[in-house]
Amino acid sequence: MSVLVDKFDVFAGGFWLTFQICVLAAIGALVLGAVVAVLRISPVPPLRGLGTAYVTVFRNMPLTVVMFFSAFALPALGSNADFLRVPVLDQIFTRLGTDLPYFRFALIALVLYTAAFVCEALRSGVNAVSPGQAEAARSLGLTFGQNLRYVVLPQSWKASIVPLGSVIIAMIKNSALIGFFGVVGDLSATADQLTGAEGFAFVPVAIGISIGYLIMTVPLGALLDRIERRQAVAAR
Amino acid sequence: MTDEALIVLENVNKWFGPLHVLQDVDLSVARGEVVVVIGPSGSGKSTLCRAINRLEPINSGTITFDGQPLPAEGRALAKLRSEVGMVFQSFNLFAHKTILQNVMLGPLKVRKEKQDVVRERAMSLLERVGIANQADKYPAQLSGGQQQRVAIARALAMQPKALLFDEPTSALDPEMVGEVLDVMTSLAREGMTMVVVTHEMGFARHAANRVVFMADGQLVEQAAPEEFFANPRSERAKDFLSKILTH
Numbered sequence: 001m002s003v004l005v006d007k008f009d010v011f012a013g014g015f016w017l018t019f020q021i022c023v024l025a026a027i028g029a030l031v032l033g034a035v036v037a038v039l040r041i042s043p044v045p046p047l048r049g050l051g052t053a054y055v056t057v058f059r060n061m062p063l064t065v066v067m068f069f070s071a072f073a074l075p076a077l078g079s080n081a082d083f084l085r086v087p088v089l090d091q092i093f094t095r096l097g098t099d100l101p102y103f104r105f106a107l108i109a110l111v112l113y114t115a116a117f118v119c120e121a122l123r124s125g126v127n128a129v130s131p132g133q134a135e136a137a138r139s140l141g142l143t144f145g146q147n148l149r150y151v152v153l154p155q156s157w158k159a160s161i162v163p164l165g166s167v168i169i170a171m172i173k174n175s176a177l178i179g180f181f182g183v184v185g186d187l188s189a190t191a192d193q194l195t196g197a198e199g200f201a202f203v204p205v206a207i208g209i210s211i212g213y214l215i216m217t218v219p220l221g222a223l224l225d226r227i228e229r230r231q232a233v234a235a236r
Numbered sequence: 237m238t239d240e241a242l243i244v245l246e247n248v249n250k251w252f253g254p255l256h257v258l259q260d261v262d263l264s265v266a267r268g269e270v271v272v273v274i275g276p277s278g279s280g281k282s283t284l285c286r287a288i289n290r291l292e293p294i295n296s297g298t299i300t301f302d303g304q305p306l307p308a309e310g311r312a313l314a315k316l317r318s319e320v321g322m323v324f325q326s327f328n329l330f331a332h333k334t335i336l337q338n339v340m341l342g343p344l345k346v347r348k349e350k351q352d353v354v355r356e357r358a359m360s361l362l363e364r365v366g367i368a369n370q371a372d373k374y375p376a377q378l379s380g381g382q383q384q385r386v387a388i389a390r391a392l393a394m395q396p397k398a399l400l401f402d403e404p405t406s407a408l409d410p411e412m413v414g415e416v417l418d419v420m421t422s423l424a425r426e427g428m429t430m431v432v433v434t435h436e437m438g439f440a441r442h443a444a445n446r447v448v449f450m451a452d453g454q455l456v457e458q459a460a461p462e463e464f465f466a467n468p469r470s471e472r473a474k475d476f477l478s479k480i481l482t483h
Contacts, residue, residue: 043309130328132324133328133331135291135328136322136324136329136330138291138314139289139291139317139320139321139324139391140318140341140342140346140391141314141315141317141318141319141342141346142342142345143311146345146346150341151330154332155332
C-alpha cells in the first residue's frame with residue numbers, strides 16, 4: 001500500500017485532471033441539457049422534433065462510441081475544437097488551452113452524452129408539475145417563456161434536482177473513459193501508468209483510484225440525500 | 237347587455253381520436269350576457285369552454301372573440317388569452333406564490349403594469365372576494381372555496397372582457413359552493429360577460445340570461461332559464477332534468 005503514499009502526487013494530479021473535466025462537463029451538460037429540454041417541451045413541433053432527435057441519438061449511443069466520434073470525426077472534419085480555448089477559463093483549466101486537443105474532444109463527448117440525460121431529468125421535473133399550473137399561466141396570457149420562467153421552472157427544479165445529481169454522479173464515473181481517448185494523466189490513466197510503466201501492484205493502485213472517485217461522488221450523493229430529506233419534510 | 241356578439245362559435249368540430257366531442261357547434265355570446273352551459277358528463281361542455289381561449293384547439297370551424305378569429309399559438313394568442321379570464325375546476329393557483337402574488341403575476345408580467353398600481357388593484361379585488369386578510373398565505377393554506385375566490389380575483393386582475401368558468405364549484409365541499417356562487421352572481425349582475433359550465437341549477441336559474449344544454453357533443457337546445465327549466469323542448473333535456481331535479 002506504500003504506493004498510495006509514495007506516489008501521492010501522481011494520484012493527486014490524476015484527481016485534479018478528472019475533477020477539472022468533470023466540473024467543465026457538468027456545466028456544459030447542464031446548459032446544453034437545459035436548452036434541449038426547452039426544445040423538447042416547446043409548443044413548436046419542429047423544435048420538439050429536434051430535441052427528441054437529440055435525446056434519442058445521445059441517450060442510446062454508448063459513450064465510448066460518442067468518444068470515438070469526437071476524437072476521430074472532429075479531426076477528420078478539420079477541427080481541433082479550438083472554440084473551447086476560452087481566454088481566462090484556459091488559465092484555470094490549463095488543459096483546455098494545450099495544443100493536444102484530446103482533453104477538448106473528451107470534454108465535448110462527455111457534454112453531448114450527458115446533456116441527453118440532463119434533459120430528461122429536467123423534463124421529468126417539469127412533468128411533475130401539475131398541467132393545471134401551466135394552463136392557468138397560459139390562460140392569463142403568459143407566453144411560453146414567461147410560463148416556464150415564472151410558473152413551471154420554479155416548481156419543477158425541486159423534482160429535478162435528485163435525478164440531476166444521479167446524472168452528474170454517473171458522468172463523473174463515465175469520465176474514467178477519457179484516458180483511452182488520448183487524455184494523458186486523468187485519475188483512471190494513473191492506474192495504467194503506475195501498474196504498466198512503473199510496475200506497482202494493481203490492487204493498491206486501484207484502491208487509490210477508487211478513493212479519488214469516491215472523494216468526488218460521495219459528498220455529492222450526501223448533498224442530494226440532504227436535499228431530498230428537506231423536500232420530504234417540506235412536502236408534509 | 238347589448239346585442240353585439242363578443243364570442244362567436246360557428247360550425248365548431250373537435251375530435252379526441254375517434255371521439256367526436258364537439259359536433260357542428262354554433263354559439264354566440266353577446267357582450268354582458270351570462271350563458272350557463274349544462275349537460276351530462278362527457279357531453280363536451282368543458283371542451284367547449286376551453287376551446288374559447290384555445291386551451292383546446294379545434295379541428296374545424298371558426299371561433300371569433302371581439303371580432304377577431306382566434307390566432308394560432310404565439311404572442312397574438314397570449315394577448316387574446318389575457319383578455320379572457322378563466323376559472324378552473326381545480327383552481328390551479330400557482331402553488332409556489334402567495335395569494336397576492338398569484339393575483340399580481342398576470343398584470344405585472346403580461347401587461348407590464350406598475351407594481352404599486354397592480355398591488356392596489358389586487359388588494360381591492362381580494363377585498364371584494366373577501367380574502368384580503370389572507371393575502372400573504374400560500375394557496376395550500378386556504379380552503380377550496382377561498383382558493384376558488386382567489387382564482388376569480390386572479391382572472392379579474394387582468395380586467396378581462398369575458399370570463400370562462402369550467403365547473404368552478406365541482407371540486408368544492410358543499411358548504412363552500414355558496415361563497416363562490418355569490419361572487420359569480422355579483423359579477424353577473426355587474427354586466428360581466430360570462431360562459432359558465434356548471435351543475436349548479438340554482439345559479440343557472442337566477443343568474444343566467446340563457447341556458448345552453450349540451451349532450452353527446454351537440455348543442456341540443458338553448459333558452460332563457462325560466463323557459464328551459466319549465467318547458468324543456470328536447471327529450472334529452474327532459475330526461476336530464478328529470479334525473480337531477482327529482483332529488
